[in-house]
Amino acid sequence: MPDQSVPQARTPEAPPARPESVSGTGGISRRALLGTAGATGLVLGAAGGAVGYAAAPAGATPLTSVGSERAMFHGKHQPGITEGLQARGHLVAFDLAPGAGRKEAAALLRRWSATAERLMAGEAAPHGDTGVARDAGPSSLTVTFGFGHGFFGRTGLEKQRPAALDPLPDFSSDQLDKSRSDGDLWVQIGANDALVAFHALRAIQKDAGSAARVRWQMNGFNRTPGATAHPMTARNLMGQLDGTRNPKPADADFDRRIFVPVSGEPAWMANGSYAVVRRIRMLLDDWEKLSLAAQEQVIGRRKADGAPLSGGDETTPMDLEKTDANGDYVVPLNAHARITRPDENGGAAMLRRPFSYHDGIDADGTPDAGLLFICWQADPLRGFVPVQRKLDRGDALSKYIRHEASGLFAVPGGAAKGEYVGQRLLEG
Amino acid sequence: MPDQSVPQARTPEAPPARPESVSGTGGISRRALLGTAGATGLVLGAAGGAVGYAAAPAGATPLTSVGSERAMFHGKHQPGITEGLQARGHLVAFDLAPGAGRKEAAALLRRWSATAERLMAGEAAPHGDTGVARDAGPSSLTVTFGFGHGFFGRTGLEKQRPAALDPLPDFSSDQLDKSRSDGDLWVQIGANDALVAFHALRAIQKDAGSAARVRWQMNGFNRTPGATAHPMTARNLMGQLDGTRNPKPADADFDRRIFVPVSGEPAWMANGSYAVVRRIRMLLDDWEKLSLAAQEQVIGRRKADGAPLSGGDETTPMDLEKTDANGDYVVPLNAHARITRPDENGGAAMLRRPFSYHDGIDADGTPDAGLLFICWQADPLRGFVPVQRKLDRGDALSKYIRHEASGLFAVPGGAAKGEYVGQRLLEG
Numbered sequence: 001m002p003d004q005s006v007p008q009a010r011t012p013e014a015p016p017a018r019p020e021s022v023s024g025t026g027g028i029s030r031r032a033l034l035g036t037a038g039a040t041g042l043v044l045g046a047a048g049g050a051v052g053y054a055a056a057p058a059g060a061t062p063l064t065s066v067g068s069e070r071a072m073f074h075g076k077h078q079p080g081i082t083e084g085l086q087a088r089g090h091l092v093a094f095d096l097a098p099g100a101g102r103k104e105a106a107a108l109l110r111r112w113s114a115t116a117e118r119l120m121a122g123e124a125a126p127h128g129d130t131g132v133a134r135d136a137g138p139s140s141l142t143v144t145f146g147f148g149h150g151f152f153g154r155t156g157l158e159k160q161r162p163a164a165l166d167p168l169p170d171f172s173s174d175q176l177d178k179s180r181s182d183g184d185l186w187v188q189i190g191a192n193d194a195l196v197a198f199h200a201l202r203a204i205q206k207d208a209g210s211a212a213r214v215r216w217q218m219n220g221f222n223r224t225p226g227a228t229a230h231p232m233t234a235r236n237l238m239g240q241l242d243g244t245r246n247p248k249p250a251d252a253d254f255d256r257r258i259f260v261p262v263s264g265e266p267a268w269m270a271n272g273s274y275a276v277v278r279r280i281r282m283l284l285d286d287w288e289k290l291s292l293a294a295q296e297q298v299i300g301r302r303k304a305d306g307a308p309l310s311g312g313d314e315t316t317p318m319d320l321e322k323t324d325a326n327g328d329y330v331v332p333l334n335a336h337a338r339i340t341r342p343d344e345n346g347g348a349a350m351l352r353r354p355f356s357y358h359d360g361i362d363a364d365g366t367p368d369a370g371l372l373f374i375c376w377q378a379d380p381l382r383g384f385v386p387v388q389r390k391l392d393r394g395d396a397l398s399k400y401i402r403h404e405a406s407g408l409f410a411v412p413g414g415a416a417k418g419e420y421v422g423q424r425l426l427e428g
Numbered sequence: 429m430p431d432q433s434v435p436q437a438r439t440p441e442a443p444p445a446r447p448e449s450v451s452g453t454g455g456i457s458r459r460a461l462l463g464t465a466g467a468t469g470l471v472l473g474a475a476g477g478a479v480g481y482a483a484a485p486a487g488a489t490p491l492t493s494v495g496s497e498r499a500m501f502h503g504k505h506q507p508g509i510t511e512g513l514q515a516r517g518h519l520v521a522f523d524l525a526p527g528a529g530r531k532e533a534a535a536l537l538r539r540w541s542a543t544a545e546r547l548m549a550g551e552a553a554p555h556g557d558t559g560v561a562r563d564a565g566p567s568s569l570t571v572t573f574g575f576g577h578g579f580f581g582r583t584g585l586e587k588q589r590p591a592a593l594d595p596l597p598d599f600s601s602d603q604l605d606k607s608r609s610d611g612d613l614w615v616q617i618g619a620n621d622a623l624v625a626f627h628a629l630r631a632i633q634k635d636a637g638s639a640a641r642v643r644w645q646m647n648g649f650n651r652t653p654g655a656t657a658h659p660m661t662a663r664n665l666m667g668q669l670d671g672t673r674n675p676k677p678a679d680a681d682f683d684r685r686i687f688v689p690v691s692g693e694p695a696w697m698a699n700g701s702y703a704v705v706r707r708i709r710m711l712l713d714d715w716e717k718l719s720l721a722a723q724e725q726v727i728g729r730r731k732a733d734g735a736p737l738s739g740g741d742e743t744t745p746m747d748l749e750k751t752d753a754n755g756d757y758v759v760p761l762n763a764h765a766r767i768t769r770p771d772e773n774g775g776a777a778m779l780r781r782p783f784s785y786h787d788g789i790d791a792d793g794t795p796d797a798g799l800l801f802i803c804w805q806a807d808p809l810r811g812f813v814p815v816q817r818k819l820d821r822g823d824a825l826s827k828y829i830r831h832e833a834s835g836l837f838a839v840p841g842g843a844a845k846g847e848y849v850g851q852r853l854l855e856g
Contacts, residue, residue, distance in 0.1 A: 065654065067656060130666075131668075131731050131732075132663060132667045134663060135656040135657060136651065136656045136657075137655060139655045192652055193651055193655035194651070195649075195655075195663060198784075198786055202716070202795075206716070213793065214789060214793050217788050217789050219786060219787075219788060221516070223622070224494055224515055224620055224622065224653075226493065226495055227565060227567045227621035227623075228495060228563045229495065229563060229565070235559070235560060237623075237626060240559075288634070356623070356626075358626060359647075360646065361642060365641065369626070
């Protein structure tokens, strides 16, 4: 788990990509506006054809910002990459069904894009909406689509497969479950409300129809907006501030590091990004037995505020050369934060935007909990891979985590109006 | 799933038990106040002895109401019964370890009570806090403790076992997994922030030490506060308003129906309540294939607004005799809402306060999702059992749900200051 920071919507220095609020229309909530549409004949129906929810009941409480905040589906980039962490997330991978090829994939991406656009606006799904998100606002819902290595062979598009999708190298510490790794298609769903996220997951699964089958599916979470006074960096289930050194959209080289340039290869990936997904279990029973001091030696930062052990606060650069009275490095050589420093890795940078996960307990009583690590970069061979190689060799944290699943996906740029995600690949 | 309603903190007519806000102290957040304590020598430590979190970093955003809202540990009743639904929940059952008896159980309840009191106030756990909730406010955390049937034999307290804990009758539609049912001890954790809830779960598990072992553990969720404009009734994962007829704390007979009277038996259960817990899987693939009209016939209410099919709005009494042009009942005889009407069940009433759950997908691709049904009543034989008996015989909904686990727990009254939960039983 490299040591970098995700920008939050509330961060003063990183205000971009803040979801558009739709509650600022004279106190009329998004749902009430949609209700007007409902009154003109658009009603919810379980049997298809519905395009809007009915009006909220009279006297309903106006939506707060949690419900009314909205991310945009159309744009240069897909949503779900630079937005603040969301309280609930679903990751789901699909394999194309036997017999399904380029044509079926194109139709599927067209359906998915239509559904994502509607749901992100707080509207009902185009076909057979389940009603689960009814009454709720968009709640910062994002839906993000990616292609895995296998997709290109199954659709006859091998020549369009990016070299960046070559399989990740094996890491010695990996204990990967292949049935929960990879996949032809990947969808990331995030929202600040669990029912809104679940509603989107079911709609995406339904859209898959006979074209694709679920390969694996995972659930995650982050803090609820407003639960914490800490403005920027999230804690993970080990209690660490996790994401301190994340690149920020305001950084001059942010776009270059995270997104494929317009002049890049292949052309259909312009403004896209590559997502590395790792299910990283935390061995919490072992971790929690360590003293606070021992935990801080493993990480190289203070647990309370994320400051480097060499001093300062969370944003202070780490003094790698500082030694104590015995001549030992204050930040140990195998400390996680030392190994993952971007300037120790040729300037490699990835944008980490994870969810925590907790799937209960195993039969032996140990918690099945940890991090759904998701990182974004213009080139995985310059972002994730070199950092993970170094971690694999000597990270003090490796005793307390286990990589259990892995995926690498090409996430194309955002769809323009009238376009669907991946159209430039599938109709290129 | 009987058809009754949980009061929400935002409901105008049901304002009691609203969590106390701790942010109204001149703009100083709870964490900042705790930080003052930290500056006087109370600091977080992983190795025990810590009693408070350090100050939030300078310039931190004040907590919003989500983080700062606080439920009270001490009181007539335990917390977690009448409060509004929380965004995240954990249910965990323990069995006493071999050799552990009344003395060890008393020490455990004392530890648990001390931890619950601290965490509900937004403070660190008494011993070895993991730091996961650090920076967050109390976030309406509640921790609730109950005793199962087996507890009394293992502690030599058979004579104190309430008759109300006699095993629930078998229902023909049950498909119960015994390994995820029952248990000597039961803990319900709820909070509006997922990390705050997880933090409490780990602290409770750690406190168990060698006295008790986890038997089963389940995770659930509800809407995020502010995500919906609907003021009162939650939707479940079928998209139904679920809880329309729930008794309300303002009802004249609320206390009598939900809580054991001071004059009740056994004496240690005064002001306590009985919790029935059922893991009810929803067969969503089948349910979602039904048309909207067919779903409404199964439930007996309109999906959009929860109004009875006989007309009106959500709160309109159901007209059980109303017939259509063909002479058929408008609310079908096997409709779920008809069968579960309290006035059709001898006035039996239970307070339902559930969490939805979603544990991913099974190997066959079907969703493992549904309801962690939790209902509260003064007497399960007058609350849950008669309603479930009727549902078992003829509920149209039964084709679309499956009861997979079950528990029944005696939840004693709240602890007074200086007392721990269950003390009147364990030291009575």
